[in-house]
Amino acid sequence: MPSVDQSQAAGPGSEQRHPARGGAVQPAPASQQGMRRQNLALVLGAVAAHAPLSRADAAAVTGLTRAAVSSLVVELLREGLVVELGPAPSGRVGRPGNALSLSPTGPAGLGLEVGVEHLAACVVDLRGEVRAQARIPAGNRGRAAEEVLTELVALAEGVVAEARALGLRPVGATLAVPGLVDADANLVVRAPNLGWRALSLPDTLLGLPLAVENEANLGALAELWRGGALDVVHVSAEAGIGAALVVGGRLFRGAGGFAGELGHVPVRPDGPACACGAHGCLEQYAGERAVLAAAGLDLAPGDRIAQLAAHATAGTPRVLAALEQAGTALGTALAGAVNLVDPAAVVLGGAYAELGDWLLPGMRRELAERVLVRPWADASLSVSALGRRGPLLGAALVTIRRIMDDPGAPAVLGG
């Protein structure tokens, strides 16, 4: 089954390690078939980047011969990955070719999301557009995982049926969860706010290969795949504070899949005790619980972030002070992260994106005062436009990205 990791691989070429001696990881030898699959991806990528695009221009852009492009396009058309629009404008001599574009039908991606208080599903086409979606409130905290997943499947069935009626054919599904996952093993290692621990997910769902991924990671990937910076610290905060690191256009997981625990970076070594057992972690200053405590609010279940934003908009002084303190602590921790990791951008994503008006000033001030050994511009910190919609979109785009990276893979062809 496909793993989310495939979406980060460099396609059929992929990585290798050749140390001077010992311990070499041997790559597979290059082959004709591998070359063809690589070139299929090359042409499809050119169409994605430059559509509408004639075959002649595809040849020019990719460096392949026109004959090779024509042969590859036949395959892409047959599999429903590209469509012909009409004659392409051309300054060239000879018969004008039909312009190619990504198909608005055919292979598609299914995104699924289990939140602490909602369930959601959507289908995205090859162009990255959401074509069908649904979202329902659901009290998932501490609820049996099987029950949650059964309800999610029912929701997804409706969305997939809607997409199929539009001529779309989902070929893969990815589930976003607020927790630590082992993507290779399709395992939720732990999702404390759901009460999930070592939850093994099935390999397929609705007959589609199923992958699972952390929601912050998917939010970051959604930003990336919609044209975001290639090197980003993507903060995702709500019940907990996490970050996804994107490096060179790839998700950075760390050696054990634990990267991005921004919430447990020490802000003040002697600060208050954290649930993790340490002292002075960022979460003790900027986590939802800490902010609500500092704000003196005891909110009802439901969308607490929206309620916080409402109080802040109303100008409640304690709420403003609590958000100012949270923004400052976020900025201190991020200043360390920026000095260490050197991202091109820091993005405030997830539900906290809706608190940006009140968090950003403190974050900006700390970054400006503490990131001094390298250039740092205020504009390098921004609020995600996708906000809490990011993870679901990212989940659906995982399959699209996999198709784009290797359109000749068996899971796409004749799927």
Place this chain on the structure above:
Amino acid sequence: MPSVDQSQAAGPGSEQRHPARGGAVQPAPASQQGMRRQNLALVLGAVAAHAPLSRADAAAVTGLTRAAVSSLVVELLREGLVVELGPAPSGRVGRPGNALSLSPTGPAGLGLEVGVEHLAACVVDLRGEVRAQARIPAGNRGRAAEEVLTELVALAEGVVAEARALGLRPVGATLAVPGLVDADANLVVRAPNLGWRALSLPDTLLGLPLAVENEANLGALAELWRGGALDVVHVSAEAGIGAALVVGGRLFRGAGGFAGELGHVPVRPDGPACACGAHGCLEQYAGERAVLAAAGLDLAPGDRIAQLAAHATAGTPRVLAALEQAGTALGTALAGAVNLVDPAAVVLGGAYAELGDWLLPGMRRELAERVLVRPWADASLSVSALGRRGPLLGAALVTIRRIMDDPGAPAVLGG
């Protein structure tokens, strides 16, 4: 000219980005020549990992046919990259083939180092062994760069002559400097302790293509290429405190080449003012100057780290307390780094490796108390065995690694 970056690339295959739409970086199309170069690297890598290795075993290890391996080996033999030892032991039917090994002569790498108080050069063979080396004391702080480089060239000439007499043929040189470099532009952006700023280096030195790299990065690469962990925070401390991040077996530079500024991670937000303009940076607790001040020592020029170690060995209480404080601050900053970046290992390298006996207890304690949302073992923190020898060795290995990654490159063949 070769850039140090080539040493981190995945060989002729390399990376690509295919977002769902827009902004695609187009890779070159796959070619027969590219396949042959990739397969040359594959066979050479197999020999490096498994020597002595017969052609039949090379075929088994690489997945290439025996005929293909034989043809590739002819080229590797001709270029002096591998040698035949004698008949290889084999359980196979048929004529036993000669076992192949990396050549102890032929293409080699030249490493150069400008330290604040020394100059050094060495030549390393394909097997990664140092075959010729020299190191001299030199007061380089504030000295004219041209004068420093002239003296370095004289030192290198002697080392290269010695290597040539052993049948080695250096095909590339890399210079280690204690500062920020732009490797692509062969530029030292700034090396504050040398007084260098925007220093452009020549493309060649002694007729060899010259690259420049930060010394901490090279120290980390030396550890990596000698079998170290693939995901490491490599601390390098002396006058300043830096870190090199190794991720998935590659040097991680960050978006702008500024990654690894561990010395300016905030340890106590309201701490003492730092030279960078911020407050409470790690360097204010663990930098050489801070340690010497806390220790009440006013040492003469020369090897201050060795003098500190001597005082600590003698049990001078203020020195022990200063090193304890430094170790604790290093541990606090590294705990944040570990939570954020999730390395498999943290290595204390550079000259501070010699202070490990006194720094490690505080570092270990802080890491144990603050890295709690993921597993952390004391043994994941270690002291570099190469210590301050790492950067020079890493510099020489850059060329070796480049040869191993792409032995068919014109700069290697017929160089």
